[in-house]
Amino acid sequence: MRFDELPKDWAQRPLTDPEVFEGVVDLIATDRSRSEGATYLLLCHPNGRLLQPICLPDEPRRVDVGEVLDGVRMLLKEVSRHDVREVVIVIARPGRLTPTPRDRDLRAAFEGACNASGVSLRAVAIAAPTGVAVLPSEGDSAAA
Template identity: 80%
Template sequence: MRFDELPRDWAQRPITDPEVFEGVVDLIVTEQSRSEGATYLLLCHPNLHLLQPICLAEEPRRVDAGEVLEGVRLLLGEVSRHDVHDVVMVIARPGRVTPTPRDRDLRTAFEGACRATGVTLHAVAIAAMDDVAVLPPEGACAAA
């Protein structure tokens, strides 16, 4: 789904609602982030409505998941002190939305950072130049 196809009531729905999730990610993630690479943390209210997107820009594409983990862990630790305990993460990058080993490593790093800070990771998405897709957890089967 593209952002311009979002229903009028998208902001009143949980960000993880399958009918709006990819469109909301498409709305938030910039073209520059997709071409250069970035990590987004979408902070959510307890009802999973979008609270605040945060872009961790200028992430070199070659940065390993461990380095991303440390930055995300610090940020999540800070937001959790302000009673934000629900997030969605987005990997913005060039190429296609087909998951790569690095995407899977980043998802694992996100999950570790969330566990370490008491934050719940509700979903992970990949935002590429022309598409957005959910990154399923390891071992999950993609819908055919």
């Protein structure tokens, strides 16, 4: 789904609602972040609705997972102090939508950082120039 196909009530729905998830990610992940690389943390209200998107720029061809994770950990630690308990993470990057080993490594690292900070990781998505896709956890074939 593209952002311009989102239903009018998308902001009232949980971010992980399959009928709006990809469209909301498409709305938030800019063309620039998809061409240069970025990690988005989409902070959620307790009911799962989008509270605030936060963008952490990165260069997927040069920045290792540890560097990305350092920024995510610091941010999760801070937002958890303000009672944010749910987050969706978006990996914006160039290339195809097909998950890469780096995408899988990032997802595993995000899961660890969320667990350590008491924040629930609701979903992970890839935003590439050609579209948006859910990045399931290992052994999970279900969508958001």
